Amino acid sequence: MNLVLKRALPLLLSLIIAILFSSVNYLKNVDPLPSWKEGMNKKAILLFVEKVTREGSNDYVEPEDRIAVFDNDGTLWPEQPLVEGIFLLKTVKAMVAKDPSLKNKEPFKAVMEKDTGFFEKNNHKGILQLAVAAYGNKTEGTFEKDITTFLKSEKHPKFNVPYTELGYQPMLELMAFLKGKGFETWICSGGNVEFIRAFSDDMYGIPVQQVIGSTLKMDFKKVDGKHTLWRDTVIQSFNDKEEKPVNICYHIGKVPVFIAGNERSGGDIAMLTYSDERKGPSFQLLINHNDAAREFSYQEKDNASLQAAAANGWNVISIKDDWKIVFKK
Template sequence: MKKSFLKPIFSAIAVLFFLSSCKSSNEEPKSIQEETVGQQEQITDVLPSWNDTKNKQAIIDYVNAVTKEGGAEFIPIKDRVAVFDNDGTLWSEQPAYFQLLFAIDQVKKMAKDHPEWEGKQPYQAVIDGDMTSLSKQGMKAIVTLIMTTHAGMSTDDFEEEVVNWIATAKHPKTEQPYNQMIFQPMLELLEFLRANGFKTYIVSGGGIDFMRAWAVDAYGIPEDQIVGSVIKTQFEMTDEGPRLVRLPELDFIDDKEGKPVGIQHFIGKKPVFAAGNSDGDLQMLQWTASSDYKNFELYIHHTDSVREWSYDRGSHIGGFDKGWDEAVNKGWTIVDMAKDWSIIYPFEK
């Protein structure tokens, strides 16, 4: 009884197996080689949010060349240092630097208690809501506002302020949290470099403590690999225990000529890969280009007025003038956001 019951089941399975293994006359079977190539294409699409352009291929070719053991252009892992600007390179910077928007919110909360700010820049620009004037005052204005609004605050309290702002504030155009205004293609580039033995650093004009409060989670870059502008702090022993207190005094601006200085001070190695988006990053890319190793200089060109913004020469934020000329003359890679990137932000996926 048992055998007669199972026999028709086995016969049905055999027929189904035979039918599923047959190809229709209109479908040519793939060779093993073709299937392997298809699998390799899926595996090697390391920058999926990048369109298949020469710039994407240039990045991949560079990484392949410098990581090939025994190759003429091989770079030892200890020397694979990659540096990235933040504002306009890893996240957006319009309609104003995001740290400036954070500082503006802080000034507005405190202005009623500080009548001495009236008529004095950069405070008057904040009070008047004059973003154009404020942005033209540059990174020094941002640092001044941060120093003033957070003088006497402990580093722990300042970090808490930043974390709370990042968690609640929304971008005026996209209405997304600011830590979602990061560039998905650049996240992939960071990961691709790290997967190939590169150590990735942020080297930004923004405040180092401001970035360390949120950038670790956003980019996967640890605090000790974040370089930025610094205000002075001092150690105090209180009844609650030791603390570091922020002082209203600038220690270091990590912008323009300051970027190579910051790299040497905080990193101690000349980079072999550098990415920026403005004239403020030019000296960092020049420093990288002087490496004895094969090096790669990359500029992000903001060309997408629909999905992001379009600006370059003459912009009061992210001005790209001298850097553009040098990039063209020296054959550096200029990423066209509109053409090279299939998406801009993670929330577009």
């Protein structure tokens, strides 16, 4: 071996080892939540995940029990306007254009005449009637095609980009961080399950089998000589409020260790409570929409979600104060 090379070899090896250790230390210090402002809520998330994933910790949770559940509308992307609501209205208007007699029948009549009072008076009943009429009496394939067409063609009225580009960047980072720590991430939403499945994997990295949502009854039968799934006009499950814990039990079979929702209609209180009362450590996150400039600002009339958070010690995330950015630029 060349004498110069022989003498330089130990130095080169030391340099390589130093670079490797430096790289490892750098990776350890990489911020997994760069879009979150430094503060109590970010610190609470990091500390919780550290203690439930560190072997030997009193709060250690086995990988198979690390279930994280997220609401969708207002938790992972904006709910002003409600994206599926826009899809529903467009579907209804297309139905009326095809069959003008529908404009004289409720709930189609209320939509065409912009009679918001009809839906306010009937609470969820009128919306559910509309969804059943618009989503039922068709094959699953037809419904999926309608959703895909809508998502590709429509843009948000305020931000002027496709809805699928409006995932909250801090929440995308949070889900990626949890998955990297061995958590299984799920969506549990009041939205139609097929609607959310159309974008959940591409947008959030959550596969379709890990999406829980509202459903219509379906039948397996022959249509035009071919077996298919036929969407009935009967609601199988309206996945909101107290129904959310029920469906989490049905679909997951375990109580979430980490759970996230948002304030608007009180729809997530039940599932946050379900997680909070599990045996062992748990983390509840509630998003407060209070940033009119970068997103939207609104509150529940009865303030039920924020009151529940205060009473139970849940972590309330302020979009204005806790997030450096809302959407990826």
